[in-house]
Amino acid sequence: xxPVRLAILGLGTVGAGVLQLLQENAKxxxxxxxxxxxxxxxxxxxxxxxxxxxxxxxxxxLLEIVRQPDVxxxxxxxxxxxxxxxxxxxxxxxxxxxxxxxxxxxxxxxxELFASADQHTVQIAYEAAVAGGIPIIKVMREGLxxxxxxxxxxxxxxxxxxxxxxxxxxxxxxxxxxKEAQELGxxxxxxxxxxxxxxxAHKLTLLASIAFGIPLQFDKVYxxxxxxxxxxxxxxxxxxxxxxxxxxxxRRAPKGIELRVHPTLIPKEQPLASINGVQNAVxxxxxxxxxxxxxxxGAGGGPTASAVVADIxxxxxxxxxxxxxxGTIPQLxxxxxxxxxxxxxxxxxxxxxxxxxVDDRTGVLANITTILSNCGISIDAILQQPRLKNRxxxxxxxxxxxxxxxxxxxxxxxxxxxxxxxxxxxxxxSLDS
Amino acid sequence: xxPVRLAILGLGTVGAGVLQLLQENAKxxxxxxxxxxxxxxxxxxxxxxxxxxxxxxxxxxLLEIVRQPDVxxxxxxxxxxxxxxxxxxxxxxxxxxxxxxxxxxxxxxxxELFASADQHTVQIAYEAAVAGGIPIIKVMREGLxxxxxxxxxxxxxxxxxxxxxxxxxxxxxxxxxxKEAQELGxxxxxxxxxxxxxxxAHKLTLLASIAFGIPLQFDKVYxxxxxxxxxxxxxxxxxxxxxxxxxxxxRRAPKGIELRVHPTLIPKEQPLASINGVQNAVxxxxxxxxxxxxxxxGAGGGPTASAVVADIxxxxxxxxxxxxxxGTIPQLxxxxxxxxxxxxxxxxxxxxxxxxxVDDRTGVLANITTILSNCGISIDAILQQPRLKNRxxxxxxxxxxxxxxxxxxxxxxxxxxxxxxxxxxxxxxSLDS
Numbered sequence: 109x110x111p112v113r114l115a116i117l118g119l120g121t122v123g124a125g126v127l128q129l130l131q132e133n134a135k136x137x138x139x140x141x142x143x144x145x146x147x148x149x150x151x152x153x154x155x156x157x158x159x160x161x162x163x164x165x166x167x168x169x170l171l172e173i174v175r176q177p178d179v180x181x182x183x184x185x186x187x188x189x190x191x192x193x194x195x196x197x198x199x200x201x202x203x204x205x206x207x208x209x210x211x212x213x214x215x216x217x218x219x220e221l222f223a224s225a226d227q228h229t230v231q232i233a234y235e236a237a238v239a240g241g242i243p244i245i246k247v248m249r250e251g252l253x254x255x256x257x258x259x260x261x262x263x264x265x266x267x268x269x270x271x272x273x274x275x276x277x278x279x280x281x282x283x284x285x286x287k288e289a290q291e292l293g294x295x296x297x298x299x300x301x302x303x304x305x306x307x308x309a310h311k312l313t314l315l316a317s318i319a320f321g322i323p324l325q326f327d328k329v330y331x332x333x334x335x336x337x338x339x340x341x342x343x344x345x346x347x348x349x350x351x352x353x354x355x356x357x358x359r360r361a362p363k364g365i366e367l368r369v370h371p372t373l374i375p376k377e378q379p380l381a382s383i384n385g386v387q388n389a390v391x392x393x394x395x396x397x398x399x400x401x402x403x404x405x406g407a408g409g410g411p412t413a414s415a416v417v418a419d420i421x422x423x424x425x426x427x428x429x430x431x432x433x434x435g436t437i438p439q440l441x442x443x444x445x446x447x448x449x450x451x452x453x454x455x456x457x458x459x460x461x462x463x464x465x466v467d468d469r470t471g472v473l474a475n476i477t478t479i480l481s482n483c484g485i486s487i488d489a490i491l492q493q494p495r496l497k498n499r500x501x502x503x504x505x506x507x508x509x510x511x512x513x514x515x516x517x518x519x520x521x522x523x524x525x526x527x528x529x530x531x532x533x534x535x536x537x538s539l540d541s
Numbered sequence: 542x543x544p545v546r547l548a549i550l551g552l553g554t555v556g557a558g559v560l561q562l563l564q565e566n567a568k569x570x571x572x573x574x575x576x577x578x579x580x581x582x583x584x585x586x587x588x589x590x591x592x593x594x595x596x597x598x599x600x601x602x603l604l605e606i607v608r609q610p611d612v613x614x615x616x617x618x619x620x621x622x623x624x625x626x627x628x629x630x631x632x633x634x635x636x637x638x639x640x641x642x643x644x645x646x647x648x649x650x651x652x653e654l655f656a657s658a659d660q661h662t663v664q665i666a667y668e669a670a671v672a673g674g675i676p677i678i679k680v681m682r683e684g685l686x687x688x689x690x691x692x693x694x695x696x697x698x699x700x701x702x703x704x705x706x707x708x709x710x711x712x713x714x715x716x717x718x719x720k721e722a723q724e725l726g727x728x729x730x731x732x733x734x735x736x737x738x739x740x741x742a743h744k745l746t747l748l749a750s751i752a753f754g755i756p757l758q759f760d761k762v763y764x765x766x767x768x769x770x771x772x773x774x775x776x777x778x779x780x781x782x783x784x785x786x787x788x789x790x791x792r793r794a795p796k797g798i799e800l801r802v803h804p805t806l807i808p809k810e811q812p813l814a815s816i817n818g819v820q821n822a823v824x825x826x827x828x829x830x831x832x833x834x835x836x837x838x839g840a841g842g843g844p845t846a847s848a849v850v851a852d853i854x855x856x857x858x859x860x861x862x863x864x865x866x867x868g869t870i871p872q873l874x875x876x877x878x879x880x881x882x883x884x885x886x887x888x889x890x891x892x893x894x895x896x897x898x899v900d901d902r903t904g905v906l907a908n909i910t911t912i913l914s915n916c917g918i919s920i921d922a923i924l925q926q927p928r929l930k931n932r933x934x935x936x937x938x939x940x941x942x943x944x945x946x947x948x949x950x951x952x953x954x955x956x957x958x959x960x961x962x963x964x965x966x967x968x969x970x971s972l973d974s
Contacts, residue, residue: 133828139754139875140686140871142871235684243683246679246683247676250676250854251676252847253850254562254570254853255566255847256569321573382815396558396562397673397838400837400838402834403812403833410829411829413829414685414827415687415830418684420687421683422683425869425870426869430862430864436858436859436862443572446572
């Protein structure tokens, strides 16, 4: 069989990593595929004398590259929405298979792109778009295919997890750790994407679609960042036997699906609690198998290249052995998608961690517990902290309750004359059923 | 397209679980495959009025079932070597795809079975044979396909891990916990398969083959059980910051491949150390991605059925979309296997935990450390324990050393007049590179 010919668009950390991995590991990869892989084009604006580009055509005109007849598979690693989207569609239109790590593009424009790929009988492979080197797409789409997925919860942004880990281990404030993360190159100069949960929401959009067989709906993901978490909250959570993680959660509830990214208290014994630093992990609860977890490096050149090249190998096998090269597995895991209701924030059901700073006077705790009780909220634990600058921080953990009830309770607690500042609310998940 | 027709051989816990999962989750599975799955035959000796077997032919003659024309896929869940092997070969000869959970059969007779499947252009799917519900075969064979695998280390026998966890958490002796495991139904009446590491060695044989592209070589796996581990050793390991796990390890060393199952000290911070009770986990170090880990329930009806049905779904997709139905992925991950040298026990390189009971007299420790030094063994830590029944237990942790040197050192230590009883030796792995 003739070699399968690739065009790599973008030679940043990941693009260069893919090129080098294909070159260094060529022999072992050929043993797996039984077929040669040849890089015919790279799309780059800068010359890269540090890379071995012998015999590879270089151009900065990406649209031109994806139209070339000597390209079977396009590896899109330029990122962002534009011009990536136009290039994507042009590649598909020309019958090219596409491999990508572009979570933003797929989460925000994926429905259109996947439909176009179906129409042109090609596939879009995106293992690298969710959890870097952890093959979570393959696991969800194939490995757990026998199951009805009940929920998944993931640490799917390494920067956020690094910040929360440092805040816990060294009792440092958020802003201070963020600055270090930026210096270490983990966080961008504009850290919004990471710390406000947008990157995680992109990834959750993809995971939820293949878990439940629903369309990609990034705009329906409730997203809350970690910038308001204080070192105090991290410490109080510890004292209560919990750990704060920034989780992406997709859950099948009786009235629909919850899609949410937010800081979350989880019990220390939960496997996800032991995922530290820039590591990623996804825990999945599925009907037949129960709870399984997948962890590893979620970003970086090597891990992302590992996922991209695994997709390339899958596609080489599909091109070689399936009738039309479009593969045997539906792109979004299901042959047909279902439009299941996505719940609004007010309809979520979770436990809660509340921290209220109050005047140190008789009856305040009674006032608060009465409000909670009147709203139908059960208290699981209370921690009254030592006085701090004339205020007493009260920490309350509740059983799961629908969020609209909690909104009501918090607005009443906020209105108490003894309450100072904002009531801090962090959702809590036991993840045990 | 016509339905894909299955014969399920064996209606024990797993067989019944597969039947029920296919029935209960039929709608969701059809959404994934786009094709009906129909169970046409079950092979069972006893009537099962508790199961819904409407429209399914039942017979105790398994050889007869696998010859039937209305069977596309045979699900072999009877276990053991015979008559499973004959039935397997008969099914393959009749062009049936085979799904199995039979680790013993594949590890011991797999080379012959896979060759026969290749010859008849059918595939043998065996996700359920290694880590129950954790899709580790798919991960190794496809998800990490871009990488050169450096090593893998797995907790792949739940019974053994349950026993070691209880010994640690409750300071109970081995025999006592084993008895409980038998009462709980985790361990068989003859627990040899589990506690002596034979079951783990079967699974390791399969993992190593797909990790390195080598033939199945169960007879070359060095296997050591956990029955000699004492509650004391577990406690001393804890004090040194380690945890004892029964690991299956396959490692690419400079002169060949190490295949070994044995109790192992690993640092408490290693993700594998937090896998408790009957849970399984496999940690893999691969060239591009680094270290990833996969954990979950490694046995039981639901988890095993999850893996069997995932294999069935893969096969339904392959039958539907590939030219000859034999799938796109080589059965043992590589198109061609390589006969890489398998190292003998004496050639292994690992760190060591040694426990020696000695007379409490001057100069004994000096004697021991001199022996180690003369054999070229560096000491990493020493723990002298309080006197116990007139003897002093000395615990020594060493840096990695080739095992023949350690044999030499131990026989010299054993020969010291001050030494009492056997020198306890447990291998030690840092798992950090």
